[in-house]
Amino acid sequence: MKDNRILNVNSEIGKLRTVLLHRPGEEVENLTPDLLERLLFDDIPYLKVAQEEHDAFADTLRNAGVEVLYLEELAAEAISTSEELKMEFIHEFINEANVQSESLHKALVSYLLSFDNKAMVDKMMAGIRKEELSDYHSESLCDLVNVTYPFVCDPMPNLYFTRDPFATIGHGITLNHMRTETRNRETIFAKYIFQAHPRFKDKDIPLWFNRGENTSIEGGDELILSKDILAVGISQRTDSLSVEKLAERILFSDDTSFKTILAFQIPVSRAFMHLDTVFTQVDYDKFTVHPGIVGPLNVYAITKDPDNPTELKTTKEVDTLENILSKYLKRDVTLIQCGGGDEIISAREQWNDGSNTLAIAPGEVVVYSRNYVTNALLEKHGIKLHVIPSSELSRGRGGPRCMSMPLIRDDL
Numbered sequence: 001m002k003d004n005r006i007l008n009v010n011s012e013i014g015k016l017r018t019v020l021l022h023r024p025g026e027e028v029e030n031l032t033p034d035l036l037e038r039l040l041f042d043d044i045p046y047l048k049v050a051q052e053e054h055d056a057f058a059d060t061l062r063n064a065g066v067e068v069l070y071l072e073e074l075a076a077e078a079i080s081t082s083e084e085l086k087m088e089f090i091h092e093f094i095n096e097a098n099v100q101s102e103s104l105h106k107a108l109v110s111y112l113l114s115f116d117n118k119a120m121v122d123k124m125m126a127g128i129r130k131e132e133l134s135d136y137h138s139e140s141l142c143d144l145v146n147v148t149y150p151f152v153c154d155p156m157p158n159l160y161f162t163r164d165p166f167a168t169i170g171h172g173i174t175l176n177h178m179r180t181e182t183r184n185r186e187t188i189f190a191k192y193i194f195q196a197h198p199r200f201k202d203k204d205i206p207l208w209f210n211r212g213e214n215t216s217i218e219g220g221d222e223l224i225l226s227k228d229i230l231a232v233g234i235s236q237r238t239d240s241l242s243v244e245k246l247a248e249r250i251l252f253s254d255d256t257s258f259k260t261i262l263a264f265q266i267p268v269s270r271a272f273m274h275l276d277t278v279f280t281q282v283d284y285d286k287f288t289v290h291p292g293i294v295g296p297l298n299v300y301a302i303t304k305d306p307d308n309p310t311e312l313k314t315t316k317e318v319d320t321l322e323n324i325l326s327k328y329l330k331r332d333v334t335l336i337q338c339g340g341g342d343e344i345i346s347a348r349e350q351w352n353d354g355s356n357t358l359a360i361a362p363g364e365v366v367v368y369s370r371n372y373v374t375n376a377l378l379e380k381h382g383i384k385l386h387v388i389p390s391s392e393l394s395r396g397r398g399g400p401r402c403m404s405m406p407l408i409r410d411d412l
């Protein structure tokens with residue numbers, strides 16, 4: 001047993017102790033209609049209200065005894081540990097923002113260094129407009145062609161969905177390679193946090209996946225069904241090859257208890273974006289689900305090959321979600337359909353992340369207020385709800401699970 005571990009997440013529902021959030025900032029105000037599709041938003045949230053809603057979310061968690069950490073604070077603290085590291089971070093950020101010209105790179109370095117570390121991280125997240133750089137002038141062909149484009153570094157409005165860029169699994173993390181360029185830039189903050197923040201540096205944190213890999217995986221597709229079973233979506237955002245790599249590393253590690261990776265093949269569409277968009281666990285035996293995912297589904301169970309324990313074995317199953325979950329969790333399960341299965345209500349509440357709940361303990365979840373039909377059903381099934389306001393946060397197409405990355409949960 002290693003005693004230098006700091007992360008611990010072996011279920012979706014164990015009592016939540018420590019969680020990572022990001023309070024939405026100026027990056028959300030830098031969204032414009034032209035950018036929405038590329039930056040994966042459907043509308044422009046009103047930042048003031050989004051922040052109030054997010055503060056209510058954080059307070060709800062704190063009032064339930066959860067320690068709330070903020071991505072932006074950890075990142076600033078991490079780079080404050082060494083001047084050399086800070087410069088490395090700044091150069092990497094600028095390169096990944098696709099800045100080609102050397103003079104622009106230099107101008108950005110001196111602009112970023114004019115802020116203190118926390119303000120600099122906030123600025124990087126918010127995006128940098130050309131007009132902010134006093135000596136900006138179009139130089140490269142690319143600059144000249146894009147002369148009307150306002151940004152030198154794009155905003156990162158999806159950062160408040162901390163679930164996706166990295167994900168805790170057991171005592172380790174997947175530092176993810178995201179499907180899209182816009183979200184891939186987000187993973188740089190976690191890289192420096194785990195490398196240098198005093199809370200995490202030199203701790204035993206196995207890296208199950210790294211951001212430089214060339215297949216994609218996102219945290220919304222990683223669900224820890226039990227200490228033995230990890231579910232992963234093969235989805236719009238996660239490649240089957242990533243699941244294989246993950247299985248290889250986790251199942252052959254002596255630092256986890258996982259024995260089976262269940263790969264769920266889900267439709268490739270925005271309404272089904274990640275596995276946690278279509279189902280989340282709310283209690284030992286209860287899940288809230290998108291009616292479109294009840295199946296039959298193609299599910300692939302990956303285990304060590306009993307006949308050749310140095311190899312993996314993959315078995316395909318075609319069955320309903322209920323049967324699959326019952327079989328692997330070894331208990332009867334109840335699937336609570338978002339919107340009660342009513343065609344209109346389900347579609348509406350699903351769109352607003354009605355089945356994306358964050359469990360803070362078995363049978364106790366955080367939900368959006370606007371999904372009142374689904375919420376009433378959850379209560380009917382004995383689930384304790386912590387209801388948070390949701391007019392603006394929901395416009396980014398993510399719910400309480402998407403907006404949180406657990407770092408420590410009690411084991412069940």
Ligand SMILES: NC(=O)NCCC[C@H](N)C(=O)O
Pocket residue numbers: 039040041158161163164183219220221273274276277396397398399401402
């Ligand atoms: N796990 C999740 O489902 N996260 C929500 C991510 C929403 C974000 N606008 C995106 O498209 O990536």
